[in-house]
Amino acid sequence: MPEERKFFVHESSYIDEPCEIGEGTKIWHFSHIMAGSRIGRHCNIGQNVVVSPSVYIGENVKIQNNVSVYTGVILEDDVFCGPSMVFTNVVNPRSHISRKNEYKTTLVQQGATIGANATIVCGVTIGRYAFVAAGAVVTKDVPNYALVIGNPARQTGWMCSCGIKLPFDMASERHDSVSCDTCGKRYERLNGRIAETLTTGVASTL
Numbered sequence: 001m002p003e004e005r006k007f008f009v010h011e012s013s014y015i016d017e018p019c020e021i022g023e024g025t026k027i028w029h030f031s032h033i034m035a036g037s038r039i040g041r042h043c044n045i046g047q048n049v050v051v052s053p054s055v056y057i058g059e060n061v062k063i064q065n066n067v068s069v070y071t072g073v074i075l076e077d078d079v080f081c082g083p084s085m086v087f088t089n090v091v092n093p094r095s096h097i098s099r100k101n102e103y104k105t106t107l108v109q110q111g112a113t114i115g116a117n118a119t120i121v122c123g124v125t126i127g128r129y130a131f132v133a134a135g136a137v138v139t140k141d142v143p144n145y146a147l148v149i150g151n152p153a154r155q156t157g158w159m160c161s162c163g164i165k166l167p168f169d170m171a172s173e174r175h176d177s178v179s180c181d182t183c184g185k186r187y188e189r190l191n192g193r194i195a196e197t198l199t200t201g202v203a204s205t206l
Contacts (some may be wrong), residue, residue: 069087076110166180
């Protein structure tokens with residue numbers, strides 16, 4: 001008798017072997033998980049999602065409808081990918097030239113949010129709890145907790161890990177600290193970066 005799956009796959013989706021899918025993960029209509037990919041526990045993979053070979057996806061990741069996660073993309077725990085956002089893996093694609101040996105790594109770190117219809121040009125790192133606004137085109141690294149908007153994406157603020165904009169004055173570069181108006185977490189800004197202040201009064205890594 002075959003071993004019972006500990007994750008859900010809609011009957012319209014395809015799962016290639018071998019791959020790893022964690023307990024409690026749900027894969028919805030018309031999606032395709034390709035061989036060699038690894039998906040952690042309690043993820044939600046929406047409709048019409050492609051996960052390419054050798055992709056790594058952490059735990060509690062939410063990928064909304066119509067997203068292709070190409071080889072070279074790494075999604076850490078708690079990442080959110082909005083509907084129809086776009087990853088790439090080659091900077092100079094040509095139909096008549098194979099560049100599979102030139103795939104670049106794109107790293108989306110823990111807790112980051114990528115909004116609907118945003119485009120992430122390959123080779124960048126999106127920092128922890130960063131927030132990429134809907135429709136933004138990211139062409140360079142995004143710092144931890146940064147809010148970026150537009151094309152090309154530019155930073156306009158800082159975000160709490162709970163997803164609320166922090167009341168830092170972007171026109172100032174002074175060393176200061178603020179609290180989130182919603183959850184109360186406190187953040188310190190130093191040398192153009194911010195970090196959550198721990199209960200000991202010491203800031204986590206900037």
